[in-house]
Amino acid sequence: MQKEIKINVKDCVKIFKNNDVNTVAIRKLKCKFYPGEISIIMGPSGSGKTTFLNILGGLDLCDSGLINYRNQDITKFSEEELEKYRFNIGFLFQFFNLIEELTAAENIALPMIMMKKPRKYIKSRVNELLDQVGLIERAKHKPSQLSGGEQQRIAYCVAIANNPDILLCDEPTGELDTQSTLNILNLLHSQIKENPNISIIVVTHDPIFKQIADRLYYIKDGTIIHEMNKDEITQDLKDRNLDHKSFGDQDFSKKMETLIDKESIVEDLLELQNLLKEKLKNLTS
Ligand SMILES: Nc1ncnc2c1ncn2[C@@H]1O[C@H](COP(=O)(O)OP(=O)(O)O)[C@@H](O)[C@H]1O
Ligand SMILES: [Mg+2]
Numbered sequence: 001m002q003k004e005i006k007i008n009v010k011d012c013v014k015i016f017k018n019n020d021v022n023t024v025a026i027r028k029l030k031c032k033f034y035p036g037e038i039s040i041i042m043g044p045s046g047s048g049k050t051t052f053l054n055i056l057g058g059l060d061l062c063d064s065g066l067i068n069y070r071n072q073d074i075t076k077f078s079e080e081e082l083e084k085y086r087f088n089i090g091f092l093f094q095f096f097n098l099i100e101e102l103t104a105a106e107n108i109a110l111p112m113i114m115m116k117k118p119r120k121y122i123k124s125r126v127n128e129l130l131d132q133v134g135l136i137e138r139a140k141h142k143p144s145q146l147s148g149g150e151q152q153r154i155a156y157c158v159a160i161a162n163n164p165d166i167l168l169c170d171e172p173t174g175e176l177d178t179q180s181t182l183n184i185l186n187l188l189h190s191q192i193k194e195n196p197n198i199s200i201i202v203v204t205h206d207p208i209f210k211q212i213a214d215r216l217y218y219i220k221d222g223t224i225i226h227e228m229n230k231d232e233i234t235q236d237l238k239d240r241n242l243d244h245k246s247f248g249d250q251d252f253s254k255k256m257e258t259l260i261d262k263e264s265i266v267e268d269l270l271e272l273q274n275l276l277k278e279k280l281k282n283l284t285s
Pocket of ligand 1: 023043044050051052
């Protein structure tokens with residue numbers, strides 16, 4: 001049976017125009033996202049990941065191409081339609097994005113107040129979410145009184161408070177330690193069970209996300225250069241000898257830590273190499 005497609009992106013192009021400089025951030029990008037799936041997007045910095053998520057979330061517009069969401073092309077939406085579309089989306093960013101003046105509970109209530117949900121419902125939903133992320137006793141804390149890991153769990157509650165149809169996460173664990181990363185990983189994984197039609201899209205550098213990914217897109221220079229389905233991801237993890245099932249396993253966490261280190265070192269070295277190449281080119285020209 002053919003799988004239902006939730007978002008179908010065709011030949012998406014985004015060019016930033018600043019004075020005389022044009023930066024092609026997204027070029028002819030094609031990909032598909034499905035209900036009940038976690039898709040991860042990986043790629044070097046500057047490859048267009050954030051730009052693409054912003055376009056998917058209706059926060060930015062592309063210059064050409066189609067983005068079909070439930071058979072409607074969002075690139076043709078009016079400002080008003082886009083605003084409505086954004087109600088379907090939850091956002092989770094790298095830097096927690098909580099409002100400092102509000103308590104954890106008030107931060108979580110805010111998106112529901114904006115949707116004019118009844119008071120009683122909001123109260124019980126806030127408690128339910130705080131309980132889910134294990135932070136009931138932190139309800140009255142301000143963000144600055146919480147650790148980074150706790151802030152991100154509250155930000156997760158904010159993102160899913162209105163039961164979004166699409167959850168967009170931009171490097172959600174970029175600032176977190178290993179244990180807090182595993183907490184977010186488990187929350188995203190359990191969200192699919194609870195909300196089987198949601199599509200979760202995670203931009204990340206962290207290979208640990210392959211553990212929960214149903215689909216993986218590699219993006220480079222604004223376009224998808226490689227795609228893996230669940231079977232291919234599982235095989236890839238087996239080949240790397242990382243096919244553990246439990247995220248809480250100490251051994252597994254250790255292995256992951258070394259892998260994260262190794263991959264980020266390789267990435268740093270590659271970036272350094274490119275920088276040196278550029279410098280050499282400038283010197284010789
Ligand atoms: N507002 C902007 N104006 C001009 N160029 C931008 C803007 N935002 C991003 N870019 C450029 O677009 C490219 C992709 O950026 P981005 O989507 O942030 O990459 P990533 O998230 O993968 O690191 C980069 O070359 C970046 O410099
Ligand atoms: Mg980015």
